Every structure is written in structure tokens, then in C-alpha cells.
Amino acid sequence: MIEAHTVETVYAAEKALMARLEDGELMARAVEGLAAVVAARLEDRDGAVVAALVGPGNNGADALYALARLAEAGHPAVAVHHDTVHDGARRAAEAAGVVLTTDPADVAEADVVLDGILGIGARPGLPDWARAWVAAVPESAHVVAVDLPSGQAPDGGSVDPDGVLADETVTFSLAKPVHLLPPTEQACGVLTVVDIGVTSDAAPAVRRLDHDDVSRRWPVPGPADDKYRRGVVGVVAGGEGYTGAAVLCVTAAVASGAGMVRYVGTPAPAGLVRAAVPEATHGVGRVQAWVVGPGLDASADSQDARDQLAVARDALAGPKPVVVDAGGLDLLDATVLDARREGATLLTPHAGELARLLSRLAGQDVTRDDVERAPLEHARRLADLGGATVLLKGSTTLVVPPGDGATVWSQADAPAWLATAGAGDVLAGLLGTLLAAGLPPEEAGALGALVHGVAADRANPGGPVRALAVAHALPGTVAALLRRV
């Protein structure tokens, strides 16, 4: 698991460790790790020339010390620096033969450029004096941000298009929210965390599960289990318009290991579910969790549709955990949200659905672009409004519990091929299984997003996937992840 901490926590943790170390030791560790990564990149790229953009703080000092090491190893090295430069780093650079300059054009020949303009001490936005530096970085250069891409806010938020967009970021011991949250994660590129010994017991701001975390968290049945104890999932999905959503959702719930699935739908999708998923049962009965919404038409008016919608509304009003997706989100109103459901609630909108939901429930005009610019802010608004956990789908999927300061989960496990119709229906079924097994909604959301993404990749590594193939890949994916202990 990777955990990201706020700037406040990171400074406090660094201070606590520095008090026990010799002066400069912590920075020396950071520099050693950074220089090793950059040396490897130069080698990968058959590159020789390395440059650094050196700001006035310790972030600039990290970059300049690392540059000195690379110069000692024989690389031509150029540093464009601010008027204020860390004394020790300047001396080390001069001694190693680094070219110190204030002319950004001098980085034109660089194969790798270190961005040491600003680190976690930064106020938001790229300073004016650094704009020409960033503009001068050659297109062909591999940009390694030191700690974080300058100009991007350490605690995340929205991407500053004028800031640095790195190919890679090297951070030290504790990741920061900027590294894991959308959309700033994109500005960081590939993340390397160099261990310099800093630790923190504080609750992280952001968590990300990795493959090795699955086996400890996935509900694995034991000898005393039967199908009811494993968890029964009720699926209210599909309508005469979107029949396939029911098949995808029910298939995924069965394939991810539900003890039993009870399907509630109108005749056309029910017929397809009968044919495609013989394991599913039909009709209302006791369940441990509900999935309400994939392919559900909240405005349908036939008697069958009204009966199905009545079950959906009962599920939303009832005490059992519920995943609310797609058409189910249209059934949410102030009454349901105000009631603060007794059971766990996991709302699973994509950006467009979240914008619509916020516009309707909060009476503000929110667009899809607004959500994509600041995903966490908007997901949190819905979580707080609804007293529910919000899973916001996208290339990075956020899982946001309600409550100030609650840890957010962020997963980026899926190939972009997963952006295909029906993939969300599969995720909803999988999440239903995890809620029915008793997992709390935020953990179910993060684990489900991870497994969904990995299943997409296993279904067809490196190529297009259809949603049904993702559902069919779930059993093998879970088994493979459970083998990683």
C-alpha cells in the first residue's frame, strides 16, 4: 500500500527524524536516492548531459547536490539557479564542475532535466522567475521532478497547466496527495518513492492499495461458510431499454464470489440473465447487500418497471448495504440522503453523473468539466451531502468517505481500454459482492476498483476489452491476486 500524507504531517515527521540525526543526514539520503534514479535514467536513455532547475529552498538543494554527484560520475552537468542557492549545494556543485548559470537556454542539450524549482514549501502556482526555465526544457528531455512537479500544489487539487508536467517524480519516504490524486497524478508521471527513513503514524490523507494487499483483504470462504454466510447480493438492474447491464452486473457478482445472487428485473433482462447466468436466482428475498441501478430506467412506466422500481426504492430506504449506480442515482433524492441510511452506502457515479447529481441535489450548476478539474472536491461534496461513500470512476478511481479529513482511497490500476460501455455495470456487481461479504464501503470500493482494473488487463493484456470479458476474467484475477501473499 502507498500512503500519502499532507505537507503538515510530512514536515512534522521529517522534523522528528532530523532531531535524531546529524545535520544534513536526511538531505544526504534524499540526494543519494535521487542521484541513483537519475543515473539509471541517463543510462536507459544512452544520455550524457544532465541539467537541473534549482530554486531557493531545500528542493533546489536536493537537485543541485544530486547534479554534483552526477558531474563527479562524469556527466556534463548544467544548473540554472535562482538568486538564492543553498550554500553547501553550491559549493559541492562548483567543486564537481557543474556549470552554474542563470540563462535557461543553457539546458538545451540536456537528456535529463531535474526540476528542483519548488518542493513541499511551495505556495500554489509556478513563480514568474521560473516560467522561462520551464519553457526552455527541450521536448526530448526526460523530466524528473524532485519531490513534486513545481507549480502543482503538494496537497493536490487541480493541475496548473503552467506548472511542470514531469515524466517521473522522485519523492522521499512519504508520498504526498499530489502524487496519488487525480488529476495532479498525471503531472507527476511515474512515481518512485526513495526510503530515507521518515515515518508517520498519522492517518494518511490518501491510500492506494497494491496487488500484495488483496490477499489480506479479500473475503475468502472457510469450512464453516455456506452460501448465505458468504453473502447474498440482490441486484436491481436492467430494464427494457438497457437489458445487457443486468447480465453484466449479475455475471460480475457471481464471478467475484457472491454466495448467491438474487436478480430483480423486468421480463426482457430477466430472460437474458436466466440464459446467461444460470447460477442467479430470481425475485426478492433476504440479501446481505443490494446493487441498485445498472441499466435501470427510473422513468419507466410499465407495471413491471414500476414493480422493479419499488424494490429499488425499498432497498435504498432499507437497512442493508447498497451500491447505487447509474439509474439508481436518479432515484436518490433529498429524502433518501437526509435519512442517512443505516447500512453502508456506496454511490458509484462517473464524472458526468456526479455533475448531474450535484446540480440536482445541491442546487448548483456543476458541469462534467468542473468535476474533472477538481475530482476530489466534488466527490467529497456529494459524500458529505449524502452521508455516503462516493466512488468516482475514471482513469484514477477515487473512493471518498464522508467526514472532514477522512482518508481518501485512490486506485489507478486499469488500462484505458476499460473505458468501454458496460464496464461500470461489471464494477457495480463486483462491489455488491464485497459489500455482501461485510467489507466497509471504502475498502470494498478500493479493492473492487483494483480487481476490476487488473481483470481488464488480464482479459486482454495491451488490447481492447469488452465488459463481459472483464467479468469473465474476475475469477482468475482474484485467484492470481490471492496467490500473492
Ligand SMILES: NC(=O)C1=CN([C@@H]2O[C@H](COP(=O)(O)OP(=O)(O)OC[C@H]3O[C@@H](n4cnc5c(N)ncnc54)[C@H](OP(=O)(O)O)[C@@H]3O)[C@@H](O)[C@H]2O)[C@@H](O)CC1
Ligand atoms: N525537510 C527535510 O528534511 C527534507 C527536505 N527535502 C527537500 O526539501 C524540500 C522542501 O524544502 P523547503 O521547505 O525549503 O521548500 P521548497 O519548496 O524547496 O522552497 C521554499 C522556498 O521557495 C519559496 N517559494 C515557495 N513558493 C513560492 C512561489 N510560489 N513563488 C516563489 N517562491 C516560492 C519560499 O519562499 P518564501 O515562502 O519563504 O517566501 C522558499 O524560499 C522538499 O520538497 C524536499 O525536496 C529533502 O532534502 C529530504 C529532507
Ligand SMILES: Nc1ncnc2c1ncn2[C@@H]1O[C@H](COP(=O)(O)OP(=O)(O)O)[C@@H](O)[C@H]1O
Ligand atoms: N481512461 C480510463 N482508464 C482506465 N479506466 C477507465 C478510464 N475511463 C473509465 N475507466 C473505467 O471504466 C469504467 C467505466 O464505467 P462507466 O462509465 O460507468 O461505464 P458504463 O456505465 O457504460 O458501465 C469505470 O470503472 C472507470 O473507472
